[in-house]
Structures are given as C-alpha cells and as structure tokens.
Amino acid sequence: MPKKLLQGNEAIAQAAEAAGLQFFAGYPITPASEIIHEMVNKKHIKTMQMEDEIASINAVIGASLAGLKAMTATSGPGFSLMQESIGLAHMMEVPLVIVNVQRVGPSTGMPTLPAQGDVIQCIHGSHGDYFPIVFYPNSVFELFRYTIAAFNAAEESMSPVILLSDGYISHLYETIVPHYDCTITPRSRPALGMGNRHFTGLSHKGSVLKTSDVNNYRQLIASFREKQQMTAHRHNYFEYLECSRETDTLLISYGALSRAAYYFKNDFALYRPIRMFPAVEEIRKIAPRYKRIRMMEMNTGQYVYEIERMLHREVEFIPILGGRIDPKEIKQTLYEQ
C-alpha cells in the first residue's frame, strides 16, 4: 500500500469512505470543517450542509433509518446542540457516527486551540441514561483506523458511536499507510419503507408504545447497556507502555496530550485509553503495579473520575488548560510535584 501524507480530518473522511459511508450531513465549524470539505468531493457520499447541527444529526438519523451508513462531524458548540437528538438515536437504536473535534470551551472559547473538555458530555450530555461507545485516537493513522472501528461498532451496537478528536491531531499532517485489518460490518437493519414499524423516542417495546410500563423501561435500558458491553468487547483498544527503568508511577493521558506523554516514557509507565467509554477493563490489572497514578487531561478533570471509579483509589490530577501542549511546561509540573 502506498504511503500518503494526510491531515487528521482527511484521514477521518477517507476512513469513513472505506467503511462504507453513504450519507454525511454537517455544519461548518473550526476545527472540524475539513471533514465536510472532503465529503463534498466524494462521489458515492451524499453530503448536505444543513442549517445547524441539530438539523445535521437529525438528517443523519433519517438517512440511517432509511438504510444508509451515515455520519456527522462537529466541534464542542455543535456537539452541545446535538445532544437531545443523540438521546433520540439511542432510544430508536440508530447506528451512526459522530465525530467531535474538540476545541477550547466553554462557549466559543478558543476555536483554533485543542482541548478535551467534551469527554463527559459524550456520556452524559443528553438527558436520561444511555450507553455510548466512544473512541479517542492520538495520531493520523489512528484516526483512520478508529473511524473504521467506529462505523463497525455503530452497526454492531445499533447505536450512535462517537469518535473524539481534537484540534491538534485533526490538523496534524502525518505520512501514513491507510490500511485496516478488520472486516467492514454491513448495514444490518432493514431500511425504512418495507413494513409498519414505529420508531420512537418514547419508551417502547418494538413498535409498541410503553409510556408508563416501569418494568419494560427497566428492561429497555438494560438491553441498551448489554448491547454496548457486547460490542465494546470486540473493540478493546488501549496502549500501555511499561517503563524501561524502575518506576512506581503510572501516567495516564489520551488524545493529543498523550503524544507529549511519550517524552516521559523513560521515567514513568504510560497508559492511554483509546476506547474511552465504556472504559477498558485492563486498567484494573495494570494499576495495582504502581504506587502512584497520575493523570493529565486538557480539562479541569473529567476522565480522572472514570479512572478513580474503575480503580477505587485516588488519582493525582494534572490539568493542562488553554490548548497549550508544551513538554517543557508539562515536565516542570510533573517533576516539581
């Protein structure tokens, strides 16, 4: 396979095409716009620039129900707008992929600078209980590889899957060989227009409304969680680097920031979740080997709670805020504490 110099967002678009994407709807936003710019030039992908992100996610839901592999891409402000309909897609069990290229928030924040402030929004942004699968790669090749995984996981779980990125890795150019070793999961559910099924955001059993049936609701939610768990098993992605020297410290990071963590691989063991949600179980086996667990995120502490929940122990947290990933600055923080 030939090598290609690709930008992160271009890699996402190419992988989506390879995964069988047929419909894309989006709304321009830095630092995700290159994805829609790529899509409009792809012959077999119907692409719509909608009036906003709410319309985008809903058009994607419609296209997916009508039988196409469908996707949207945005950044924090647009992701916030999509939240209600993400819950709808979980309730109606609609496979689709949402890319969120994170930038500094809250609000309009610092649009051109990377952040990791939308991690918790992925799992709790919409009201009610739902169980998304979330991947967060850290290189252009990984964006390619895990975009394909996201499409597969969406079909396998019949639910929206989120691919997190950030303004740093999405705008990075790297030379990669765009290849994948998995098979492409085909569309499974019959398309709209073939029967008399009813898809609804109300609590239901199949096509039948169950708006006040408590037991049915409990079963429905349990079945969503089960689907997520079953699918996640097939996508157990993480990186663990033991330290060449003796160390008592495990340093956890992910996404763009984890690339800076590689600078410290001779001093600390490194752990990087790629499947963010549901969290990879392996961390429970890895962590007991270390006295200190330290975690860096480009937010004021989001995934650290997930790690603490997994490990039932305290994790030292280091916030790296404002979109600056400066190894010197990080080193100072890491070594002075």
Add this chain to the structure above:
Amino acid sequence: MSNDTRFKRYLKLDLLPTPWCPGCGNGIALKTICQAFGELELPKQGTVVVSGIGCSGRSAGFFDLDSVHTAHGRAIPVAEGIKYANDTLNVVVVSGDGDLLGIGGNHLLHAIRRNTNITVICYANETYGMTGGQVSPITPHNTKTLTTPHGNPDYPADVQSLFKHHNCFYARTTAYHLSHMKKCFLEALKFKGFSFVEARTMCIVNYGRRLGYKNSNEMLLHYKEFYRINDYAEELAQDEIGILKTTTVS
C-alpha cells in the same frame, strides 16, 4: 359520505381510539390524510410518515406504515434525511404548529429553500395542546392562553409568506371543509417539491374552552362561518383558506 374504505389500509386500526381528547380535530385530519393516500393508492411499502412531538406528533404511530416519532421540532430534518437517502420513498411529515413553526421553524425555512420533495401536514390548532394550551406561533393577536393570560401581545406568523418566493406548495384548510382538506392533501402529495398544508384543527379542551366555545362543534362552525375558500389565489387573506397560486406553477 363516501363508501370508499381504502383509507383503512393505512391505519393501525387495532390501536384506535387515538389518545386525543373528545372533540379534538386531529382525528378528522388523520382520516383525511389516509383518504388521500387511498385515492392516490400510495404503496404501503414505500411510504413513510414522520412526526415531531405534541398531540399531533402522536399521528405517526397510527399509520400502518414505517413511521418515525422524532424529537420536538425535528420531524422535517429527519424526513429530509430519509428522502435524501432514498428518493423513491413518499415521505410525509405530520405534526403540530408549535412543533413545525415554533421549535422547528428554522428547519421549515430551510426545507422550503432546499425545496426537498416531501409533504408536510401541520395540524394547526393555534396552541401547544399537549402541554396544556400555551400560546403558539399562530395564535391570533389578543387571544388568551395559559401563557398569555391578558391576551397574546404578538401577531401570528404569516406562514404563507415563507413560500411566496420559492417554488413550493402551500395550502391552508380546516377540519370543517372536509373535501377541501382532502383536495389540499391530494395536491400536496402529488406536488414535486416541498409541500406544506396548514390544516386548522380544533382543540376544545386546552384552547377553545378558554375562548368561550362551549364545545368543539362550535369551533367547527366558526371555521365554516369565518373562512371562505379562495383556491389558486396570489395571497390568502386572514379569513381565507385555499391553495396558493404562485407556488403551484412550475
């Protein structure tokens, strides 16, 4: 009354009665939609109904067709996504005035601009029925509702004006004018491009009762007395129902 029972094919008869209050006009519109489907012999496999949220939003579930009950205000973009994905499908949106003109108003504006080939039927009861009867984007000036106890200070949105400069279909009709309603639905369904029918349906329980109507029949009779039919006009006056001319010529 016609003996044509083809409309029944399009309904999940076992789900009846609907959850709508006694006297609600939605059922009239629902049946009339199915009659229009029947006259056009729309294939059941190949027709999809999409609704938003509200009393009217419950319509989708009563069709014996594949149907989608979306979030509040989002029926149009979902329907557009379906149509883009498979343009051989007949895609029909059935929802309320709050849903389509209020929370979903922006989508309507852009579906008109895109002239997406779908049909939107709006049960225009002039209020937010499901939530108890608050003011809607087409509640008349000075009307008392739950959220305008001293009368609506605003004027209703002029929905037809959105359509004037686009090659789309717009019609207004009421639940009293049954054959006119069916005609509007038929023409809207046949129209190649974006079509919208504002079908006035009465809500006695959460709206009309506060305006002094004793029962829903009085509301129907008000439609009869107030509205004149003026089909293929350049513009519909407030007291006119009809199909707009400008949009039917292509």
